[in-house]
Amino acid sequence: MPHETPPRPPAAPLRVVVADDNPVVRAGLTALLCGREDITVVAQAADGREAWEATHRHRPDVVLLDVRMPGVDGISALPHLVPVAPVLMLTYSRETAIVQEALRRGAGGYLVHGEFTADQLVDAVRDIVHGRAHLTATAAGALLDRLRRSPEPAEGSLPENLGNANAHASLPSTHRNPRVTVEPLSQMQRPVRQSSPVDRSRFQLSAREAEIMDLIASGMTNQQIAAACFISEKTVKNHINRIFAKLHSTSRAEAAAKWLGTAPGSAPREAR
Numbered sequence: 380m381p382h383e384t385p386p387r388p389p390a391a392p393l394r395v396v397v398a399d400d401n402p403v404v405r406a407g408l409t410a411l412l413c414g415r416e417d418i419t420v421v422a423q424a425a426d427g428r429e430a431w432e433a434t435h436r437h438r439p440d441v442v443l444l445d446v447r448m449p450g451v452d453g454i455s456a457l458p459h460l461v462p463v464a465p466v467l468m469l470t471y472s473r474e475t476a477i478v479q480e481a482l483r484r485g486a487g488g489y490l491v492h493g494e495f496t497a498d499q500l501v502d503a504v505r506d507i508v509h510g511r512a513h514l515t516a517t518a519a520g521a522l523l524d525r526l527r528r529s530p531e532p533a534e535g536s537l538p539e540n541l542g543n544a545n546a547h548a549s550l551p552s553t554h555r556n557p558r559v560t561v562e563p564l565s566q567m568q569r570p571v572r573q574s575s576p577v578d579r580s581r582f583q584l585s586a587r588e589a590e591i592m593d594l595i596a597s598g599m600t601n602q603q604i605a606a607a608c609f610i611s612e613k614t615v616k617n618h619i620n621r622i623f624a625k626l627h628s629t630s631r632a633e634a635a636a637k638w639l640g641t642a643p644g645s646a647p648r649e650a651r
Contacts, residue, residue, distance in 0.1 A: 390417065392416070393441060394438075394439040395420050395442070395504060396423070396424060396430060396441075397443045398442065398445060399424075399445040399469070400445060400449055408420075411497055411500070412504065415501055417505070418504060418505075422437050426451050427444075427448055427455055428451045430444060430456055430460065438463065441465055441504050441508060442464050442466045443504070444470075445468075446472040447470070453481075454480055457481060457485060465487040465510075466487055468518075469490050469500075470490075471607075473598070475524055478518045479521055487512055488506075488507055488513040490518070491515045491517045491518060492599075493600070493607065494516055495515050582625050582626055584625055587608075591604055591608065594607060594608075596639055
């Protein structure tokens with residue numbers, strides 16, 4: 380009687396930590412990932428410090444990390460996380476400098492909300508464990524811009540096996556990149572970008588309206604906002620109509636300028 384090979388036991392599911400200051404986004408990502416048999420979310424975090432604590436406690440296979448979070452932001456926390464687990468940036472931040480800095484600090488991929496599908500996110504989580512990077516269009520453009528601006532390599536300095544390069548590049552971790560300066564976690568309190576304070580309370584937007592206004596200012600379409608907030612496009616339009624009325628604006632550009640404090644006369648007047 381031929382000897383039958385016993386079936387292999389199923390592989391343990393990939394363990395993921397989700398770090399985002401928006402509880403709606405965290406809940407949506409957790410529901411999406413836990414709906415796959417080979418992925419489970421072991422912890423959630425609302426800022427970089429909580430992400431660090433959860434990562435060291437649970438030792439996950441992947442960390443999904445937002446950029447802009449209160450307290451310790453994602454860019455500051457990043458070099459403390461990559462020696463423990465691969466980090467996939469999952470964020471609305473699309474500025475070229477931020478994308479480049481995240482990749483320089485060891486992020487294994489960079490996905491901008493609104494530029495990927497649910498299946499593409501799941502594929503990215505699975506691939507990053509094996510060192511295969513995923514970049515959405517904005518992040519790829521930022522990386523290409525940096526490569527084009529870098530000094531040209533000396534003649535003969537290109538590797539001989541350049542033609543065999545894999546399309547999914549493995550990005551270096553912080554402990555192998557001596558150029559990255561890692562700040563002590565206790566000192567990581569400043570946000571990614573400091574800007575002039577804008578008194579937004581005078582607009583009297585609700586928490587949901589403020590969230591949607593942030594997304595409008597980031598350049599997202601109604602369809603992208605609906606997907607990010609898990610609401611219908613009709614609901615998004617209703618919110619935008621109320622936002623425009625409160626901001627006394629007739630266009631997205633005008634509303635964004637007032638919201639960001641870049642419109643003429645948008646700074647609050649001093650009390651006399």
